[in-house]
Amino acid sequence: MRLVTLRQATIRHSGAPALENVDFHIDKGEIVTILGPNGSGKSTLLRAIIRAIPLSAGTLERAENLRIGYVPQKLHIDPTLPLTVERFLSLPVRISPDEAEAALSDAGASGLRKRQMTGLSGGQMQRVLLARALLSKPDLLILDEATQGLDQPGSAAFYQKIETVRQQFGCAVLMVSHELHVVMAASDRVICLNGHVCCEGEPAQVASAPEYQALFGTGTLGALALYRHEHDHSHDCDHDHVGKGHEHA
Numbered sequence: 319m320r321l322v323t324l325r326q327a328t329i330r331h332s333g334a335p336a337l338e339n340v341d342f343h344i345d346k347g348e349i350v351t352i353l354g355p356n357g358s359g360k361s362t363l364l365r366a367i368i369r370a371i372p373l374s375a376g377t378l379e380r381a382e383n384l385r386i387g388y389v390p391q392k393l394h395i396d397p398t399l400p401l402t403v404e405r406f407l408s409l410p411v412r413i414s415p416d417e418a419e420a421a422l423s424d425a426g427a428s429g430l431r432k433r434q435m436t437g438l439s440g441g442q443m444q445r446v447l448l449a450r451a452l453l454s455k456p457d458l459l460i461l462d463e464a465t466q467g468l469d470q471p472g473s474a475a476f477y478q479k480i481e482t483v484r485q486q487f488g489c490a491v492l493m494v495s496h497e498l499h500v501v502m503a504a505s506d507r508v509i510c511l512n513g514h515v516c517c518e519g520e521p522a523q524v525a526s527a528p529e530y531q532a533l534f535g536t537g538t539l540g541a542l543a544l545y546r547h548e549h550d551h552s553h554d555c556d557h558d559h560v561g562k563g564h565e566h567a
C-alpha cells in the first residue's frame with residue numbers, strides 16, 4: 319500500500335530551488351533512506367511530506383488518515399525550563415502515566431519518565447523523541463538525522479531499535495542519515511539527493527551507481543559488502559569474532 323507519493327515536486331526557499339522535479343514514494347512497512355551532501359534538500363523533502371512547507375510545483379499525495387511520527391534532528395529546550403519527560407510527552411495532548419511508560423518502553427527509554435528533559439544524554443533524548451513520535455501509532459516514522467551527535471555504538475543501537483519498532487508497529491520508516499554503511503545495510507531502498515534525485519534503488523545498486531560514487535566515493539562499497547555478506551562458510555572454532563566482517567553475520 320502506497321503511503322506517500324510526490325510527483326515532479328519542486329520546492330523553492332525565497333525563490334531559490336532546494337528541490338526540483340522530485341518523484342518519490344514510500345510503501346507500507348518499507349525502510350527508505352535519503353542520502354546526500356549538506357544542503358542537498360533532504361530536510362526540505364521530509365518537511366514537505368509532513369506538510370510543514372508547501373510545494374512550489376508538483377503534487378503530494380498521502381494515504382487517507384495517514385499517521386506520521388516525526389523525530390527531528392534535535393530539539394532545543396531552554397536549560398532554565400523545568401520540563402519532565404512525562405510532561406514533554408503530554409504536549410500538546412495529555413497522556414496517562416501508563417501511556418507514557420509504554421511509549422518510553424517501546425522506544426527503549428524505560429525509567430526516564432520522571433527525569434528532566436535538559437538532563438538527558440544525547441542518546442536518551444533521541445529515544446524520548448522517538449517515544450513521542452510513537453504515541454500516535456504512526457503508519458510512517460520519519461527520522462531526520464536522528465543519531466547526529468551519538469557515538470557509533472549509540473547510533474547502531476538506535477537503528478536496531480528502529481528495526482524493532484518497525485516490526486512491532488508495522489510502520490514504514492523514512493530517514494535521512496550520513497552514516498552510510500549502517501544505514502545502507504538497514505534500508506530496503508536508498509535515494510541519493512542533490513537538489514534532484516541522482517539515483518535510487520536497493521543499497522547495493524545505489525552504492526555502485528556512478529552518481530553515488532561521484533558524491534560519496536567508493537569507500538562505502540567495502541563497508542556495505544561487510545554488512546551484507548552471505549555466510550557461506552562454517553567456522554572451525556567457536557570463539558567470539560572480532561573481525562569487522564562478522565559484525566552483521
Ligand SMILES: Nc1ncnc2c1ncn2[C@@H]1O[C@H](COP(=O)(O)OP(=O)(O)OP(=O)(O)O)[C@@H](O)[C@H]1O
Binds near residue numbers: 331354356
Ligand atoms: N527556511 C529556509 N529558507 C531559505 N533557504 C532554506 C531554508 N531551508 C533550507 N534552505 C536552503 O535549501 C537548501 C536545502 O536545504 P536542506 O536543509 O533541505 O538540506 P539538507 O540536505 O537537509 O542539508 P544538511 O545535510 O546540511 O542538513 C539549502 O541550500 C538551504 O540553505
